[in-house]
Amino acid sequence: MTTHPALDAEQQNLDRAYTLLGDDAPVDQPLVFGRIDDHSGSRYVGRQPVAAGSGNVAVVAWHDPAAGPFYETSATDLGTAQLKRILTVSGRQVIALHDEIADGSAFDVTSSQANRPMVGKVVVAALEQFRTGTIGDATATLRPEQYRIIREPAAGVLVVQGGPGTGKTVTALHRAAWLAANDEEVRAGGVLVVTPTVALRSYVANVLPCLGFDAVTADVASLYDGDASLRGRDTATETARVKGSAVMAVVLRRLVESQDGPSTPENLLRTLLGRPALLDRLADDLLKAGQQEALRREPAPSVAAEPWTVDDLVLLDELAHLLGRQAPTYRHAVVDEAQNLSPMQARAVARRCRSVTLAGDLGFSTGPGKHDSWAELTSYFAAESREATLTLGYRVPRPVVELSRRQLPDGASALTVPGSLRDGLGNPLVRRVDPDDVVPVALSAADAAAGTGFKVGVVVAAHRYDATMRYCSASGLKVGDGRDGDLGLPVTLLPADMTNGLEFDAVALVAPDEIADGTELGRRRLYVAMTRCTQSLAIFHSEPMPAGLEHLDRKPSPAREPEVEHRPKPAATDDLFELFNLLRDDDRMLVEVMIRRLLRDSLERND
Numbered sequence: 001m002t003t004h005p006a007l008d009a010e011q012q013n014l015d016r017a018y019t020l021l022g023d024d025a026p027v028d029q030p031l032v033f034g035r036i037d038d039h040s041g042s043r044y045v046g047r048q049p050v051a052a053g054s055g056n057v058a059v060v061a062w063h064d065p066a067a068g069p070f071y072e073t074s075a076t077d078l079g080t081a082q083l084k085r086i087l088t089v090s091g092r093q094v095i096a097l098h099d100e101i102a103d104g105s106a107f108d109v110t111s112s113q114a115n116r117p118m119v120g121k122v123v124v125a126a127l128e129q130f131r132t133g134t135i136g137d138a139t140a141t142l143r144p145e146q147y148r149i150i151r152e153p154a155a156g157v158l159v160v161q162g163g164p165g166t167g168k169t170v171t172a173l174h175r176a177a178w179l180a181a182n183d184e185e186v187r188a189g190g191v192l193v194v195t196p197t198v199a200l201r202s203y204v205a206n207v208l209p210c211l212g213f214d215a216v217t218a219d220v221a222s223l224y225d226g227d228a229s230l231r232g233r234d235t236a237t238e239t240a241r242v243k244g245s246a247v248m249a250v251v252l253r254r255l256v257e258s259q260d261g262p263s264t265p266e267n268l269l270r271t272l273l274g275r276p277a278l279l280d281r282l283a284d285d286l287l288k289a290g291q292q293e294a295l296r297r298e299p300a301p302s303v304a305a306e307p308w309t310v311d312d313l314v315l316l317d318e319l320a321h322l323l324g325r326q327a328p329t330y331r332h333a334v335v336d337e338a339q340n341l342s343p344m345q346a347r348a349v350a351r352r353c354r355s356v357t358l359a360g361d362l363g364f365s366t367g368p369g370k371h372d373s374w375a376e377l378t379s380y381f382a383a384e385s386r387e388a389t390l391t392l393g394y395r396v397p398r399p400v401v402e403l404s405r406r407q408l409p410d411g412a413s414a415l416t417v418p419g420s421l422r423d424g425l426g427n428p429l430v431r432r433v434d435p436d437d438v439v440p441v442a443l444s445a446a447d448a449a450a451g452t453g454f455k456v457g458v459v460v461a462a463h464r465y466d467a468t469m470r471y472c473s474a475s476g477l478k479v480g481d482g483r484d485g486d487l488g489l490p491v492t493l494l495p496a497d498m499t500n501g502l503e504f505d506a507v508a509l510v511a512p513d514e515i516a517d518g519t520e521l522g523r524r525r526l527y528v529a530m531t532r533c534t535q536s537l538a539i540f541h542s543e544p545m546p547a548g549l550e551h552l553d554r555k556p557s558p559a560r561e562p563e564v565e566h567r568p569k570p571a572a573t574d575d576l577f578e579l580f581n582l583l584r585d586d587d588r589m590l591v592e593v594m595i596r597r598l599l600r601d602s603l604e605r606n607d
């Protein structure tokens, strides 16, 4: 039962549209999410079209150009719109309306205070209300600057850049869906979506269905479709850097040309990495002695046993190409977190597509190499390139933006530090504990947050990952293995070099000093890890804080939990769970840690 006449009217319109669609109506997503009334009349915007008939208002699909005015108008650019309404629909029920434009005027615009973006409050409210936080939700509230990028023609290279959480992924994926719906060649030739990590591939694969189109997804390592598969990691940054560098294309070409008989990419690469004299002969003028040394690896007993790394697989892909193997091709590709592409990786993507959208920010590359300009990457694609920039932050709460920006070099561009639309849950929580307790305390805090319905990411330095996973299994904690792309559980564990592109309600950071590692690359990784949350960030440490966060050592921010007097009065209860929930955050953490330690000790005694 609804109470507001406007809600009732919208409900009746929606009911009529559902009746007309019958069994063809979408079951897992609302049919409509917006309405625009302008000089060409009224129409709803939604997932699929419903033609206007007697008594019903037409529904146009979001990717239909007829939905354009819904996206092109905003509280600051009214056009001819009389009404721009965002509808929140749950099941088949209209539960809320937010009018960004009503009676031809902006209904509710936030003031343009310094660092407060000019966006209707209604949009912010719509962002927060009844949303699952997936990219599909953003379809309802795409902003004009995003929409313009989405509608750019497919041809050439389009770079979509912007700081963390500005909607680069949202925009690039909507663009691919838009092209698939409106460009015959793209529909026929297909779209490939490439991510740097398995974790991000899994995230993207989960959100694609809500955009209503099919694309092939691949992480960089899985582009190569030969005998070898990912088994190892280049732990030395220099090794990954050399393997990814452009000169390797020349070295591999020389390698293939130096062969007499037939060979496989796997055997060629094993030979090259295992024979210093051969490498020196082929790369003497291209790689310094130290760089050659960084490549050196004793061949494993068999191809299957070789610890193939991401960058090895990219080299194998180049070799396969040189040996005449054809990789599958697509009309368009989207590369997310493209700043992390090495030159060799860019070549592998370029071989597979005729046009490409590169989404990323050069300022926070977390790969082994760093590019100073997009031209360094776009030059691998045989096409004209152009750049578009997003500056409004949709994900990261303001206090977290403020704290994380301290990881960036002085004078970091506005691009890298976006304005933020969200307040989140206030200041980050900082806890200093004993070294042995850092992981248990962080995990129990994550568990507690997950118990309140949050999706939580726990981020540790890469070298801590395996031990932390073992600790979770030993203490019976169910935690998703983020390194393998397992993002389905309430709590996901991630190494700090794999958080790019991901998003959680809450993030628990373990030992930021280890993540920052005193290096520029480490600080970028810390920055990226901090900017993964939509609501809250908690930092757990035992050692002094790394550069940029030292102020938290001396004067830790108070926990955001209110003081005891604001809490509900304890009821007389003997229910342990209820009693436990009445504790303050800090006490609850403490009790949890004690229980977990007791459990761990008893497990160890039983071993």
Ligand SMILES: Nc1ncnc2c1ncn2[C@@H]1O[C@H](COP(=O)(O)OP(=O)(O)OP(=O)(O)O)[C@@H](O)[C@H]1O
Pocket: 127, 133, 134, 135, 137, 138, 139, 141, 142, 143, 146, 162, 163, 164, 165, 166, 167, 168, 169, 170, 171, 394, 395, 500, 501, 502, 503, 531
């Ligand atoms: N117009 C929008 N309306 C509502 N939500 C949006 C909008 N644009 C982006 N978002 C949301 O903001 C969050 C961040 O978006 P997205 O992941 O695309 O940003 P990004 O720039 O790729 O971030 P990063 O590079 O840090 O991973 C997501 O939850 C996304 O759904």
